[in-house]
Amino acid sequence: MSLDPKIADRLKxxxxxxxxxxxxxxxxxxxxxLAWMDDEALHRTLTTGRATYWSRSRGEYWVKGETSGNxxxxxxxxxxxxxDTILLKVDQRGPACHTGTRTCFDDDVLPVxxxx
Amino acid sequence: MSLDPKIADRLKxxxxxxxxxxxxxxxxxxxxxLAWMDDEALHRTLTTGRATYWSRSRGEYWVKGETSGNxxxxxxxxxxxxxDTILLKVDQRGPACHTGTRTCFDDDVLPVxxxx
Numbered sequence: 178m179s180l181d182p183k184i185a186d187r188l189k190x191x192x193x194x195x196x197x198x199x200x201x202x203x204x205x206x207x208x209x210x211l212a213w214m215d216d217e218a219l220h221r222t223l224t225t226g227r228a229t230y231w232s233r234s235r236g237e238y239w240v241k242g243e244t245s246g247n248x249x250x251x252x253x254x255x256x257x258x259x260x261d262t263i264l265l266k267v268d269q270r271g272p273a274c275h276t277g278t279r280t281c282f283d284d285d286v287l288p289v290x291x292x293x
Numbered sequence: 294m295s296l297d298p299k300i301a302d303r304l305k306x307x308x309x310x311x312x313x314x315x316x317x318x319x320x321x322x323x324x325x326x327l328a329w330m331d332d333e334a335l336h337r338t339l340t341t342g343r344a345t346y347w348s349r350s351r352g353e354y355w356v357k358g359e360t361s362g363n364x365x366x367x368x369x370x371x372x373x374x375x376x377d378t379i380l381l382k383v384d385q386r387g388p389a390c391h392t393g394t395r396t397c398f399d400d401d402v403l404p405v406x407x408x409x
Contacts, residue, residue, distance in 0.1 A: 184403060188356075193307070196403065199315050202390075205322070207319055207322070208380055211313060211315060224406055225408065226407050226409065252405075253397040253402070255399075256395040256401040257326065258391070258392050258397045259397070263403075268408075281373040281375075282380040286369070286371045287379075289338070289339045289342060289367050289368075289370045291368065292344075292364075292365070292366030292368075
């Protein structure tokens, strides 16, 4: 079994065959992290309800939380208008970030002039 | 003037020199879109408060809303734990998507088995 061809046809991958997935906590709206998927990772995610990514650093599939226990139960998935980004709304158990913070965006705030 | 070297040193770019930016409505938490930045786009975003991206399709800088009027006023910016993703919280005027929908993720929902 592989990714539904009707979905695969709409997917626009980068040169490396990957698509970025934005991961958001389904109820609070927090953006937790960004990860990468190929067709197989998306297939596994949609058919198991457990967020599964392609690890670019380790070169392997990665069920989020498999070792840490900080699992992501998928509640909603969508493709964007260009088919080149995935949005996952999940129920995150424990911290999403490997540093132990709730999200991967908690620690490095950049100075910005407020637009108007 | 270019991007603050203290920020540039922490930025991990893809092979094409770009970093994905997740764009979120600051008050409702909606994920509006994903776009791409190089160092100069990030510099312009942080120093003008107007979200500015690198258009991969047109090969040029792109101040969001410059032609459509659907501007993004930046309220918050952060780098993730790996320095390879940017999160922008913005005040979006009008629809974020060029198709006229509020977000780029409104129209193509994928079927998913709920995880448990």
